[in-house]
Amino acid sequence: MHVLVSNIMMINEKDRFDAVLREKGLMPIWPEVNQFMAEHQCLEYAQGVDGWLAGDDQITKTVLESYLPRLKVISKWGTGIDSIDLKAAQRLNVPVCNSPGAFRDAVSEYAIGLLLAATRRLARTDRMIRAGEWPKGRFPGMTGKTMGVVGYGAIGQGVGQRARGLGMNVIAHDPHMDSAPDGTQIVSFDDLLDQADVICLCCNQTPENYHQINADTLEKARDQVILCNVARGGLVDEAALIAALQSGKVAAAALDVFEQEPLPTDHPLLQFENVAVSSHNANSTVQAIEYVHENTLNNLYRHLGL
Template sequence: MHVLVSNVMMINERDRFDALLQGKGLTPIWPEVNQFMTEPQCLEFAGDIDGWLAGDDQITQTVLEAYLPRIKVISKWGTGVDSIDLEAAQRLNVPVCNSPGAFQDAVGEYAIGLLLAATRRLARTDRLIRAGKWPKGRFPGMAGKTMGVVGYGAIGQGVGQRARGLGMNVIAHDPHMGSAPDGTQIVSFDDLLGQADVICLCCNQTPENYHLINADTLEKARDQVILCNVARGGLVDEAALIAALQSGKVAAAALDVFEQEPLPTDHPLLQFENVAVSSHNANSTVQAIEYVHENTLNNLYRHLGL
């Protein structure tokens, strides 16, 4: 049986996973991948694949239909499945597996770290000291501020837990949740915009919430709002964010994800000292990554009858 390995996390450890898959009697297929495979790239392997260890690949209805009848499972590395047409997969009886809740701690920690990097200028201070300077800044603290979390699943709850540890008040918006397991107040998106000093995006990207943060929603937000995005780049209209940073409407931004990845070196967001950027890597703890490796393989093996 042939297994397509297109997630960059396993590709980065190709020798390790090549041996594991071959040890199970499987033949791994290793495509050239830059972050994820586009629909045309996915279609190149149609008809030849029994199982798929997928990343954020564009797995559309067209792709799913082309992989039938041979494909038995798509085992997605990680938690997000917004790049897969789940309705089509269900209709075509193609199982899709992921690792829900795996990154609650890892991304929760990282979101707070990135937020502090943006607001307290941690990386900039480090660079200046290494250059022989000794800066003394005045920056906003988080204690007493309101954190508004958009998407209050496992990761959102992880962010909320840590924000409360900083002395923040936490509210959340989640259209799929009437009440929160931890008692956090669930509010409408407009109410969150009006109340939150910090907005942290922890939701899936769907056609409905593409560019959720845009010129109009930023106008409704509080002055000097701080934005943190550890979810998906398409949730933010980057042109609107840049304009809001220039005007001072947005006081700082902490961004792990972008509409184009890797981020171009001439991207305008890199001009701002009050923007902290990262490489879509908020899940980067040894514990979380190893758990997802194991769970992703087990999901594959189970559906292949191994």
């Protein structure tokens, strides 16, 4: 049986996972991937794959139909499955597996770290000291502020837990939740914009929330609001965010994800000292990554009858 391996995390350890798959009697296929495969690249492997160890590939209805009847399972590396047409997969009886909740601790602690990097200028201070300077800045702290978490699943709840550890008040918005397991107040998105000093995006991206952070919603937000995005780049209208940073409406931004990845070196967001950027890598703890490696493979083996 042939297995397509298109997720970056396993591609980065190709020799290791090539050997692991071959030991199971499988024949791995290793495409050239820059972050994820677009629809046209996915279509290049139609009819030749029994299992798919997928990344954030554009697995559309057209792609799914082209892989049948041979494809038996899509085992997605990680938690997010918004790049897969799940309705089509269900209708076509193609199982889609992931690792829900696996990155709760890794991503939520990274969100807080990235937030502090943006607001307290940690990386900039480090660079200045290495250059022989000794800066003494004055920056906003988190204690006493209200953290508004958008998307209150495993990662959102992890962010809430850590924000309380910083002495923050926590509210959340989640359209799928009337009450939170940890007692956090669930509010409407408009109420969150009105009350939050810090907005942290932890939700899946859907057609309904694409560019949820835009010129209109930023206008409704508090002055000097701070934005953190560890979810998906498409949740934020980057042009609107840039304008809000320029005007001072947004005091700082902590961004692990972007609409175009990798982020171009001439991207306007890189001109701001109050913006901390990262490489879509908030899940980067050894423990979390190894767990997802194992779970992704087990999901594949189970559906291939191994």
